[in-house]
Each structure stands twice: as structure tokens, then as C-alpha cells.
Amino acid sequence: MTDVPELPARLALTWGVAERPERAPRRELSIERIVEAAVEIADAEGLAGVSMARVAKSLGFTTMSLYRYVTSKDDLLLLMQEMAFDVEFPPAHEPPDWRAELREWALFVLATYRQHPWVLDIPISGAPMTPNNLRAADVALRALRSTPLGDGAKVATILLVNGYTRNAALLGRDLHRAAGETDGTYDAAGIADTLRMLVDEIRFPYLRPLVERGSYVPEVPELDEVDDVAWGLERTLDGVAAFITRCAPSDGGDRVEEHAGGLAGAPDDEAALAEVAAVVQAYSSDAKVKKAAAKRKEAERKVREAQKKVREHEKALRDARRAEAEAAQAAAARQAAQR
Incomplete structure (x- = not known):
């Protein structure tokens, strides 16, 4: 067996190979309970509400008791992120359909961000090295298995789609947060009227027509709406589809076309995303899947x-x-x- 290099303590925790404390304060305390309590606090109050002292208090232990299991808050945040992405993705499509599978993957990631929006506040410190993050990457690579893309292009495609999904989740969260800071009211009409007064055709010749038509100031979408997200995701997949067509070998065009999931034209955006969103919800809550x-x-x-x-x-x-x-x-x- 090949010798495995010793992992840093925080990564060893996520892989379950870290040394367990020999002298625990009480049997009821464990890494799993600590992380679950921290996630509950973050879901309710955001990442700012999470501290070692707060988590310890919620569990009925002293702060020092937690440090027997988790050596720092940074370690705790990594474990929280790992728990948030502990989701079960749907099985692969047969025959392969890269577009449908990558769309499902993006919606699953988006659902995770929306369920645990504090994950977006955890700084990205490098390439994914934890089990659940690597499993998510593996599923995304599975979606691209029928394409002619090389390794580098596949990784870049995953980063592209994940980047769009992450940005969509961040924008949606911040818009809702802004609405919450105004007692839940978002005066789109008032903002539109103000912009009509400020945005003139001399300084803003291309923006002015949109302001006039009321196209510039959007309504704050509900969390379960997928219209804007659908449009952006489908356009992103259109770009990937065009690149796949360019990369297809001269004798393999039919094969790429067959597995492209609609290279000639994307499906109706909202209908496609709503259908996948329903699959995400049903699959993620299925009792047999959880078991x-x-x-x-x-x-x-x-x-x-x-x-x-x-x-x-x-x-x-x-x-x-x-x-x-x-x-x-x-x-x-x-x-x-x-x-």
C-alpha cells in the first residue's frame, strides 16, 4: 500500500483520520455534534453568529472542551462547509446527456448555497481538498464524460458553471438581505422613479432607455424563482456547447451532437430549470436516498x-x-x- 502523506490537522478532520481525543469531557460531545450545532447557528444567524464560545454554550460545555476536538475556528468553518455539501446527487443519465447532467449539478450546488447562504462568506483558500467538495467535483466530471473535452477544459468548465452558480446565489442572498434591512419592503417603483430623474440621455445614453422602460430595476425574486438564474445558466451552457462543437474531432461530430443535450437550441429556460429544481427537491428529500x-x-x-x-x-x-x-x-x- 502506498504511504499516504500526513495531512494537515484541519484536512485530517474532514477525512476522518485525525486522532480522537483520549480524554473527552463527556461522551455526549463529538466532532459531529459540534459541527451540527455550529451549522444550526449559522443557518439562523449567519456566519457572524458562530464562535467557539457560542457553539460550546449551545451544547452545554465549556469553550475549552471544544478545543479538544476542533483546534481553531478556521477548522470549524472547514468542517461546517464540508457538512453543508454533504448532499446526494442524482445518478448519471443513460445515455449520457452532459447538458442535462451539468444543469442538475448546478442546481444542486445552488440549492446548497441557498440552504446554507453563510457558505458564501467562507473565504476560498485553495483547490478543494475535502471529501464532499471532491465528490461534487467528481459528479461534475461525470457529467462531462461523453464530451471530447480534455482534462483542463473539463476542470475549467466546472469552474465556469460553479462560478456562475455561486454568483447567482450571492446576488440573490444579498438582494434579500437588503430587502430585510428595509423591513421587508423593496420599493422598486420608487427607485425607478428616482433613476428617471437622475439618469439622463446625455451622460447615460444607453442606460436611459432601459430606465425609461422600467427594465433596469428588477423585482426582488423569491428564493424559489428561477427565471434570471435559468436564463444565465442556459446561456453559460450554450457557450460550453459551442466550445464542445469546436473541440469535436472531424469524424466525431455526430457523437458530440448526440450527447450535447440540445446543441442546436437550449430548452425553454424557465421550464427546464423548474423541472430540474423539482427533481432536486424530490431527490434531496427522498427517505430511501437518505437511508x-x-x-x-x-x-x-x-x-x-x-x-x-x-x-x-x-x-x-x-x-x-x-x-x-x-x-x-x-x-x-x-x-x-x-x-
Whole structure:
């Protein structure tokens, strides 16, 4: 078995290979309970409401008790993000349909951002290295399996779609937050009237017509509306489709066209996204899916524990061999000195 490099403490926690505290304050406390409590606070109050002291108080423990399990708030945030993305994606389409599958993936990611909007406030510190983030990337790559794209183009496509989804979630959240700060009122008509007074055709010749027609100031969308998100996502997928067509080998055009999920024309935006949104909701709340996911997680946990034991035994074997070699060298040196 290939030796696995030692992971940083915060990543070891997400992979379930970190050392568990030998002296726990009480059996009821665990990393899982700590993270669940932190997520509940963040869902209710945002990321600003999360602190080690606040989480400890909600669980009925001292702050120092938490540090036996999670060494810093940064570690806690990483674990919270990992829990937020612990979602079950739908199975692959057969025959493959990259556009439909990538659309589903984007909607699942969007649903996660909307369910846990505080995730958007966690700084991105590098490439995904945690299990659930890597699993999400794996599902996105699965969606592109039938395309002629190379590895780099596939990764770039995932970043493009995720970037759009993340920005759409961030914009929606901030608009609702702004509405909340005005007692839930968003005076679109008043803002439009103000802009008509301020935006003239001399300084803003291209913006003025939109302001006149009332197209510039949007209504604040409800969280379950998908019109603007649908349009933007479909246009993003249109661009990917055009690039796939360019990348198709000369003798493989039919194959790419077959799996393109509508290269010649995207489906009706709102209808397509509403249909996928319904699939997302039904699939993510299905009792059988949740039960199967729980079994999968338990099996993964057992695999991680077994792998950890193997690594410990391999390390012990290496140490023993090293000690044996050193003892043999010392013995040879003693024999040489006696001659």
C-alpha cells in the first residue's frame, strides 16, 4: 500500500483520520455534534453568529472542551462547509446527456448555497481538498464524460458553471438581505422613479432607455424563482456547447451532437430549470436516498478506520526495519572495532 502523506490537522478532520481525543469531557460531545450545532447557528444567524464560545454554550460545555476536538475556528468553518455539501446527487443519465447532467449539478450546488447562504462568506483558500467538495467535483466530471473535452477544459468548465452558480446565489442572498434591512419592503417603483430623474440621455445614453422602460430595476425574486438564474445558466451552457462543437474531432461530430443535450437550441429556460429544481427537491428529500447515504457514510467511515490501521501497521513495520538495520550496522561496527 502506498504511504499516504500526513495531512494537515484541519484536512485530517474532514477525512476522518485525525486522532480522537483520549480524554473527552463527556461522551455526549463529538466532532459531529459540534459541527451540527455550529451549522444550526449559522443557518439562523449567519456566519457572524458562530464562535467557539457560542457553539460550546449551545451544547452545554465549556469553550475549552471544544478545543479538544476542533483546534481553531478556521477548522470549524472547514468542517461546517464540508457538512453543508454533504448532499446526494442524482445518478448519471443513460445515455449520457452532459447538458442535462451539468444543469442538475448546478442546481444542486445552488440549492446548497441557498440552504446554507453563510457558505458564501467562507473565504476560498485553495483547490478543494475535502471529501464532499471532491465528490461534487467528481459528479461534475461525470457529467462531462461523453464530451471530447480534455482534462483542463473539463476542470475549467466546472469552474465556469460553479462560478456562475455561486454568483447567482450571492446576488440573490444579498438582494434579500437588503430587502430585510428595509423591513421587508423593496420599493422598486420608487427607485425607478428616482433613476428617471437622475439618469439622463446625455451622460447615460444607453442606460436611459432601459430606465425609461422600467427594465433596469428588477423585482426582488423569491428564493424559489428561477427565471434570471435559468436564463444565465442556459446561456453559460450554450457557450460550453459551442466550445464542445469546436473541440469535436472531424469524424466525431455526430457523437458530440448526440450527447450535447440540445446543441442546436437550449430548452425553454424557465421550464427546464423548474423541472430540474423539482427533481432536486424530490431527490434531496427522498427517505430511501437518505437511508442509502447513511449506509454509504458508515461504510466510508469503516474504510477510513481500516486504512488508518493499515498505515499505522506499515509505519510500525518501517520503524522496526529501520531499528533492525541500525542494530545490524552497530553490531558490524563493534565487530570491526574488535579485530
